[in-house]
Amino acid sequence: MEDYFMLIISAIFVNNILLIKFLGNCPFIGVSSSMDSAKGMAAACIFVNVLASSMCWVFQKFVLEPLSIEYIQTLAFILIIAGLVQLVEIILQKVAPPLYRALGIYLPLITTNCMIFGVAVLNIRQDYTFMQAFVYSIATAVGFSMALILLAGIRERFIVGKIPKLMDGFPIGLITAGMMGLSFYGLVGIGK
Amino acid sequence: MDPIVINSILAMGGLGLGLGAALSVAAKVFYVYVDPKIGEVADCLPGANCGGCGYAGCSDCAAAMVAGEAAPNACKAGGDSIIQAVAAVLGVSAGAAEREIAKIFCRGTHTSAERKFLYKGIQDCRAATLVAGGDKTCTYGCLGLGTCVTNCPFDALSMGENGLPVVNEKFCTGCGTCASVCPRSIPKIVKESQQTAALCCSHDVGKIVKAICDAGCLGCGLCKKACPEKAIEIDKFLSVVDPEKCVGCGDCYEKCPTGAIQSLLA
The missing domain is CATH 1.10.15.40 (Electron transport complex subunit B, putative Fe-S cluster)
Known part of the structure; x- marks a missing residue:
């Protein structure tokens, strides 16, 4: 139990996927300009991340490893993630239209999000059991959501700030993200 | 052949086939009719x-x-x-689309509206409202820092010398960006043909309005009494004109003690 607690704290704060590991930075800058889109992206990410990394784990353990063709992992994982996101999109549109309207435009974006693939690969590299992998993927996605929503909260305030013209938009967003990363670095060393 | 090659081909082929089959089945089962x-x-x-x-x-x-x-x-x-x-x-008739334009619903200029303090912070109305609710004593009035002007996508707004924004009706498309960025919703989108409106947003009682602004609507109701078409209602001390009923006779203009209600057709 304590192990899982450490795993969660580590994935959310200490080894935050966005700010420390620098995975999935395109949506971090891309959809953080307004709070609404950040929330939608965060929810969609948690959903897809958990699904995709569990599926990838199962495929790795029951197909790739028994056949000793782990070298093909990258290709297989990308195929699984892309297929899965498509499947989820089709099913959501029919089964839960309100959820589809809220997450719909973010789902295709997530297909190419490096965080999803990164977590799937990290699960394997760190030799997690299925349960650990499941918890780890929830926790990383929550960490991603937290960083994304924090940045969106800061960037929403930029509209009233005095920002030099050449720094406006992405440059100031990147600098802010860098500063957030720096402050999260203060937590490195807690846990394992 | 090396078993790795065969295994790889089988695994990836199987995966692709499986996902493809799942997708096509899902597309059939979960088909949503889109017009x-x-x-x-x-x-x-x-x-x-x-x-x-x-x-x-x-x-x-x-x-x-x-x-x-x-x-x-x-x-x-x-x-x-x-x-x-x-x-x-x-397959329907369009109906005449009437053009809509923005109008500034405040007449509290530098000289006519009182200020509580001198604001020297960020020159943006949204920032100014965060400081003790803005420097104008009237909590409904235009702060005059021109957030609507800088955000207008069509350059249809400019800041007048009297501290109120001016709409250039030639360029205004009625998109409503100014109304949504204004923290007090002073610019309002009206039909181009609307003839009369009380250019004020204050829901304060007349006594307060009188004390802090020379040009605001007091909610006295003289316009309502004067209107032959019954087009005017008083909503919480603010006169509201129903553009459908108003014929533009102008009877209310003369009765208004502050001149807040006036013709929109310049």
Whole structure:
């Protein structure tokens, strides 16, 4: 139990996927300009991340490893993630239209999000059991959501700030993200 | 052949086949009928996703038009040719789309409206409202820092010398950006043909308005009494004109003690 607690704290704060590991930075800058889109992206990410990394784990353990063709992992994982996101999109549109309207435009974006693939690969590299992998993927996605929503909260305030013209938009967003990363670095060393 | 090659081909082929089958089954089982008209209507719209219609984007607006929730002339930015094209797809008559423009619903200039303190912070109305609710004593009035001017996508607004924004009606498209960025919603979108309005947003009682502004609506109701068409209602100490009933006779203009109610047709 304590192990899982450490795993969660580590994935959310200490080894935050966005700010420390620098995975999935395109949506971090891309959809953080307004709070609404950040929330939608965060929810969609948690959903897809958990699904995709569990599926990838199962495929790795029951197909790739028994056949000793782990070298093909990258290709297989990308195929699984892309297929899965498509499947989820089709099913959501029919089964839960309100959820589809809220997450719909973010789902295709997530297909190419490096965080999803990164977590799937990290699960394997760190030799997690299925349960650990499941918890780890929830926790990383929550960490991603937290960083994304924090940045969106800061960037929403930029509209009233005095920002030099050449720094406006992405440059100031990147600098802010860098500063957030720096402050999260203060937590490195807690846990394992 | 090396078993690795065969295994790889089988595993990846199987995976691809499995996912492909799952996708095509899902596409059949979870098929959602999408009206082809929605695509056709969306093609007619400008595709700028300005949000002026009140929907999330052009495709959203097209869906609402096909469903009958939005009028064929809901696209304000597109102009007449687009309305005709949409109406042709939907097979209905467009109806005359009336142009809408922004009007500034405040007359509290530098000289007529009182200020509580001297604001020297960030020159943006949204920032100014965060400081003790803004420097103007009137909590409904224009702060005059020009957030609407800088945000107007069509350069239709400028800041007048008296501290109030001025709408250039030639350029205004009625998109409503100014109304949404203004922390006090002073610019309001009205039909171009609207003849009369009380240019004030204050819901304060007359006594307070009188003390802090020379030009505000007191909510005295003299205009309501003077109106032969019963087009004026007093809503929480603010006179509101019903543009459908107003004939523009001008009887109310003379009765108003502060001149807040006036003709919009310059």
